[in-house]
Amino acid sequence: MTEFFGVPVVVLLGQVLLGLINGSFYALLSLGLAIIFGMLNVINFSHGAFYMLGGFVTWIIFSHLGIGYWPGLLIAPIVVGLIGALSERLLLRHLYGVDPLYSLLFTFGAAMMLEGLFRYIFGSAGKPYPMPSALSGGYNLGFMFLPVYRVWVIAIALVVCFGTWFAIERTRLGAYLRAGTENPVLVQAFGINVPALLTLTYGFCVGLAGFAGALAAPIYQVGPSMGANLIIIVFAVVVIGGMGSIAGTIVTGLALGIVEGLTKVFFPTASAITVFIMMILVLMIRPNGLFGRER
Amino acid sequence: MPATDKPRLQVDNLQAWYDESHVLHGMTLNVGDGEIVTLIGRNGAGKTTTMRAIMGVLRKRQGTIRYKDQDIVALAPHKVPRLGIGYVPEERGIFASLNVIENLTLPPVTQPGGMSLNEIFALFPNLQGRNRTIGTRLSGGEQQMLAIARVLRSGADFILLDEPTEGLAPVIVDQIAVSLQILKQRGLTILLVEQNLQFASAIADRHYVVEQGEVVDEVQNHALAANMGKLNAYLGV
Numbered sequence: 256m257t258e259f260f261g262v263p264v265v266v267l268l269g270q271v272l273l274g275l276i277n278g279s280f281y282a283l284l285s286l287g288l289a290i291i292f293g294m295l296n297v298i299n300f301s302h303g304a305f306y307m308l309g310g311f312v313t314w315i316i317f318s319h320l321g322i323g324y325w326p327g328l329l330i331a332p333i334v335v336g337l338i339g340a341l342s343e344r345l346l347l348r349h350l351y352g353v354d355p356l357y358s359l360l361f362t363f364g365a366a367m368m369l370e371g372l373f374r375y376i377f378g379s380a381g382k383p384y385p386m387p388s389a390l391s392g393g394y395n396l397g398f399m400f401l402p403v404y405r406v407w408v409i410a411i412a413l414v415v416c417f418g419t420w421f422a423i424e425r426t427r428l429g430a431y432l433r434a435g436t437e438n439p440v441l442v443q444a445f446g447i448n449v450p451a452l453l454t455l456t457y458g459f460c461v462g463l464a465g466f467a468g469a470l471a472a473p474i475y476q477v478g479p480s481m482g483a484n485l486i487i488i489v490f491a492v493v494v495i496g497g498m499g500s501i502a503g504t505i506v507t508g509l510a511l512g513i514v515e516g517l518t519k520v521f522f523p524t525a526s527a528i529t530v531f532i533m534m535i536l537v538l539m540i541r542p543n544g545l546f547g548r549e550r
Numbered sequence: 551m552p553a554t555d556k557p558r559l560q561v562d563n564l565q566a567w568y569d570e571s572h573v574l575h576g577m578t579l580n581v582g583d584g585e586i587v588t589l590i591g592r593n594g595a596g597k598t599t600t601m602r603a604i605m606g607v608l609r610k611r612q613g614t615i616r617y618k619d620q621d622i623v624a625l626a627p628h629k630v631p632r633l634g635i636g637y638v639p640e641e642r643g644i645f646a647s648l649n650v651i652e653n654l655t656l657p658p659v660t661q662p663g664g665m666s667l668n669e670i671f672a673l674f675p676n677l678q679g680r681n682r683t684i685g686t687r688l689s690g691g692e693q694q695m696l697a698i699a700r701v702l703r704s705g706a707d708f709i710l711l712d713e714p715t716e717g718l719a720p721v722i723v724d725q726i727a728v729s730l731q732i733l734k735q736r737g738l739t740i741l742l743v744e745q746n747l748q749f750a751s752a753i754a755d756r757h758y759v760v761e762q763g764e765v766v767d768e769v770q771n772h773a774l775a776a777n778m779g780k781l782n783a784y785l786g787v
Contacts, residue, residue, distance in 0.1 A: 444607050448626075
């Protein structure tokens with residue numbers, strides 16, 4: 256059996272794969288967080304709750320209406336995005352003029368309420384979601400078993416992340432967004448409706464979180480605290496990646512997933528804190544993050 | 551409605567505040583169709599603030615601002631430019647996260663009659679072939695040209711131009727003066743903030759002298775030479 260630093264390569268590859276899956280979720284979530292922070296100057300503590308909401312929307316429409324995984328993958332982000340856009344329009348908007356601490360507290364409180372509501376209605380226990388038949392099973396690579404769903408998660412997350420990168424870096428709407436991040440007042444003075452752009456940005460980014468939640472339903476159980484567990488790590492990913500670059504945020508998310516996976520092989524007890532150790536190291540050496548620009 | 555003898559822009563008793571500090575104390579001025587009118591005055595007199603108040607970028611204001619006989623004070627800030635008003639801010643406002651062509655095409659086309667990219671490159675040859683360059687990597691003069699070109703493409707036929715020559719080499723200033731002459735021939739209306747009297751006199755029809763947030767004098771361009779002593783006293787040179 257081939258070994259690498261005393262660890263069988265099969266085990267190593269298995270952990271890299273698991274890491275890539277976690278990294279896919281980190282990338283999808285941190286991407287939205289970073290864009291929201293850049294554009295709205297809001298530290299969106301609701302992001303994990305919107306991820307949870309995406310999982311629950313998928314689960315509810317399946318268990319109550321019989322709507323399956325594929326439509327769910329489309330419906331969940333749309334529902335979550337609309338709820339997000341509405342909450343930006345009605346509530347969050349009023350906090351732009353004041354210290355960012357207020358919007359942080361608002362989104363934190365909103366997340367607590369949303370999670371509390373779901374715990375009250377559905378209980379704390381996770382709800383299993385059946386694996387869609389087209390994506391169950393796996394490939395036997397000879398040296399390891401590769402579940403189809405994991406390959407799917409990584410592939411679709413990469414596609415969605417690339418699509419988001421493309422929309423921001425290569426389209427006209429994306430140019431509005433980048434310019435609006437730099438100087439919203441001037442963008443408005445060119446005739447662009449910046450308040451509408453902010454609503455759209457927030458709706459789209461929490462929609463991404465909702466999509467991640469739907470994607471997570473078959474592998475992690477759907478439960479009220481699924482977002483709270485993840486969001487702290489995602490915040491660390493954003494800090495490590497820095498705010499300056501969309502591509503950087505995506506790469507950081509995936510890379511940290513892998514690093515975390517490898518730590519599980521070589522030093523399992525440290526795997527839960529790897530990301531935070533990385534964060535401290537990065538903050539000491541590059542306070543603006545790996546890909547960040549000075550703000 | 552056809553053009554009337556009403557001025558294109560009419561500002562009456564405009565007051566404006568930055569937070570608590572009262573900056574404009576009743577600016578009154580007008581700009582006619584096809585005219586180039588300057589606001590001259592010392593630093594801090596309120597020239598830039600007047601422009602920001604007209605654009606609606608500065609929200610805390612009172613008084614009347616009428617454009618084409620429509621009150622624009624109540625309009626949302628993004629609706630003002632859609633009337634065909636282009637804004638070239640003092641700091642030029644070239645975006646560092648956008649390349650030249652993205653900067654150039656950022657303002658949406660608000661009305662027909664805007665310049666095509668070919669016309670713009672003919673007017674400002676320095677910008678040609680620089681499409682993929684990051685906007686802020688251009689020289690100061692090129693950034694100024696880009697800032698002007700940007701609003702010309704949008705079809706704006708009334709332009710607020712805030713100190714286009716500030717900090718630029720004389721040869722670039724001449725180039726910008728020539729391009730403004732061409733714009734004037736095309737019938738554009740321009741409100742210009744300028745400290746450089748020589749530059750202003752080469753293109754303007756009238757000059758308003760601004761002091762402490764109000765217009766204190768008005769000089770026709772043909773009478774500029776005769777009033778030079780008075781103007782120099784205003785400007786403190």
